[in-house]
Amino acid sequence: MTAATPVSYLPLGLAAPASEPDGLSAPFWNGLNEGRLVVQRCDCGTWQFGPEWLCHQCHRFDPPWCEVSPRGRIFSWERVWHPSHPCLVGHGPYLVVLVELPQAGNVRMLGNLLGDPMQQVVFGAQVEGVFERHEDAGRGYTLLQWRLAA
Amino acid sequence: MSVRTLRGRVAIIGIGETAYYKHGRSPDAEFKMALKAVLAACADAGLDPRTIDGFASYSNDRNDPSRMAAALGIRQLRSATMQWGGGGGGCCAAVANGAAAIASGLAECVVVYRALAQGEYGRFGQAGAATTVSGDMAYQAPYGVLAPPQKFALKVARYMDEHGIRPEAQQAIAMASYHHAQANPRAVMHGKPLDAATYKAARWIAEPFRLFDCCMENDGAAAVIMVAAERAKNCPNKPAYILGAASGSGYRTGAPAHNAPEYASASYRTVAADLYRMAGIGPSDVGVVQCYENFTGGVVMALAEHGFYRPEQANEFLTFDNLIAPSGKLPLNTSGGNLAECYVHGFELILEAVRQVRGTSTSQAPRGDVALVVGGPMVTPVSNLLLGSESML
Numbered sequence: 001m002t003a004a005t006p007v008s009y010l011p012l013g014l015a016a017p018a019s020e021p022d023g024l025s026a027p028f029w030n031g032l033n034e035g036r037l038v039v040q041r042c043d044c045g046t047w048q049f050g051p052e053w054l055c056h057q058c059h060r061f062d063p064p065w066c067e068v069s070p071r072g073r074i075f076s077w078e079r080v081w082h083p084s085h086p087c088l089v090g091h092g093p094y095l096v097v098l099v100e101l102p103q104a105g106n107v108r109m110l111g112n113l114l115g116d117p118m119q120q121v122v123f124g125a126q127v128e129g130v131f132e133r134h135e136d137a138g139r140g141y142t143l144l145q146w147r148l149a150a
Numbered sequence: 151m152s153v154r155t156l157r158g159r160v161a162i163i164g165i166g167e168t169a170y171y172k173h174g175r176s177p178d179a180e181f182k183m184a185l186k187a188v189l190a191a192c193a194d195a196g197l198d199p200r201t202i203d204g205f206a207s208y209s210n211d212r213n214d215p216s217r218m219a220a221a222l223g224i225r226q227l228r229s230a231t232m233q234w235g236g237g238g239g240g241c242c243a244a245v246a247n248g249a250a251a252i253a254s255g256l257a258e259c260v261v262v263y264r265a266l267a268q269g270e271y272g273r274f275g276q277a278g279a280a281t282t283v284s285g286d287m288a289y290q291a292p293y294g295v296l297a298p299p300q301k302f303a304l305k306v307a308r309y310m311d312e313h314g315i316r317p318e319a320q321q322a323i324a325m326a327s328y329h330h331a332q333a334n335p336r337a338v339m340h341g342k343p344l345d346a347a348t349y350k351a352a353r354w355i356a357e358p359f360r361l362f363d364c365c366m367e368n369d370g371a372a373a374v375i376m377v378a379a380e381r382a383k384n385c386p387n388k389p390a391y392i393l394g395a396a397s398g399s400g401y402r403t404g405a406p407a408h409n410a411p412e413y414a415s416a417s418y419r420t421v422a423a424d425l426y427r428m429a430g431i432g433p434s435d436v437g438v439v440q441c442y443e444n445f446t447g448g449v450v451m452a453l454a455e456h457g458f459y460r461p462e463q464a465n466e467f468l469t470f471d472n473l474i475a476p477s478g479k480l481p482l483n484t485s486g487g488n489l490a491e492c493y494v495h496g497f498e499l500i501l502e503a504v505r506q507v508r509g510t511s512t513s514q515a516p517r518g519d520v521a522l523v524v525g526g527p528m529v530t531p532v533s534n535l536l537l538g539s540e541s542m543l
Contacts, residue, residue, distance in 0.1 A: 015281055084300065
């Protein structure tokens with residue numbers, strides 16, 4: 001995260017992510033705000049995302065959070081054209097990627113693929129995370145976006 | 151030894167629906183539409199609506215059974231079941247839950263229904279106006295994954311890549327639905343045929359879905375009436391017996407934020423196996439299929455998971471000629487389905503399967519007496535249903 005001025009891939013106006021009232025995902029969103037990607041890794045070695053109260057493998061509660069490097073590969077992707085929100089009307093196509101993280105048990109997470117929305121996207125391409133800071137929606141939050149690895 | 155099964159124990163004796171509308175065009179409130187569909191199904195069954203004692207629905211249908219029972223003047227309410235899960239994944243499970251109530255003695259006469267006024271309550275294709283989002287959508291909505299097309303295109307794109315599925319497979323499914331809708335005066339797209347050039351020229355919604363790969367947004371309601379098999383014989387219309395039903399999904403299909411282990415899937419692997427086991431038949435016995443088209447790509451996966459072809463054979467199997475009644479190898483969505491008849495969350499597909507068993511479809515399949523319904527690909531839980539005529543028992 002180097003940009004001093006927040007730059008958003010998508011137009012402003014989409015709903016801002018927030019932890020549930022019970023706080024389940026708070027460590028994840030707080031981590032992004034600090035420029036760190038954290039996911040759950042149970043003491044039994046099981047990786048888990050999105051967060052859960054319980055390890056699905058060994059049934060220990062409250063699996064600990066573990067910082068992982070925001071690198072991965074494109075598991076699936078789509079180019080979205082139809083605006084399903086008023087703020088997207090007239091914006092044009094955008095790219096969504098589902099990224100799997102081999103260093104974290106192949107957990108997957110969604111993001112946008114930065115750059116030309118008409119670029120050719122390749123399954124399996126290596127990507128690296130970009131922390132996208134938002135100050136809209138009244139209070140700050142951070143999204144994790146992706147760009148092709150250098 | 152008692153065998154735990156629904157096979158042959160319950161029959162659908164009445165079907166009814168409202169007129170079908172584009173979203174926002176229904177002159178009636180959603181609740182009124184639900185009542186109209188129930189009364190139409192009772193009239194078709196030759197049954198006094200007051201004898202209904204069970205209600206079953208799915209996808210958080212807003213039309214509460216107690217309110218329905220009061221409105222209809224029902225003498226005694228017994229069973230009221232709601233299948234969990236969103237989308238149309240529960241359209242067959244709702245029938246199964248109602249049938250299970252009858253088979254187990256919890257109810258005598260069950261109506262299964264779905265009423266959906268997207269004009270009155272908001273369109274499925276548009277995100278809400280919330281300024282913050284939590285839970286599973288928090289990992290999606292801020293990235294523009296807002297509505298079903300964006301959620302499911304990712305699964306289909308991966309599947310098409312894994313198995314080399316060509317866009318023409320999706321096209322054949324869309325064109326078969328539109329073809330059948332031209333014979334069906336109930337269909338919203340009746341009188342609006344779709345040709346290949348129009349399909350190919352249509353705008354993208356979310357690649358790999360073009361406009362005609364996506365279901366409509368509609369106002370409509372539909373209902374079926376069920377009783378125990380032994381009570382079904384004297385009804386005015388030929389009963390459609392339940393041969394099998396199943397619902398659910400495999401290991402961790404509901405893992406959050408697109409983390410299902412078997413991701414590029416319509417979620418039927420376990421559910422299709424259960425269905426055929428209960429029915430005691432296999433895919434080659436099926437004469438006609440109604441398969442929920444949220445998106446054509448979901449149908450590609452769902453039919454493979456029901457054993458009609460291997461994924462690698464999808465391109466050769468899924469041709470327009472193979473999918474149309476009466477001549478096709480596997481007539482598909484013979485009313486026009488969610489793409490071209492009406493999107494009643496797939497419940498219109500159940501009614502069409504009953505018509506096939508009766509032999510009264512506007513696009514009748516030659517072997518319509520074994521009719522498969524597949525509900526809501528790619529969600530969890532999903533469900534499916536096999537209906538058959540008396541000769542199949």
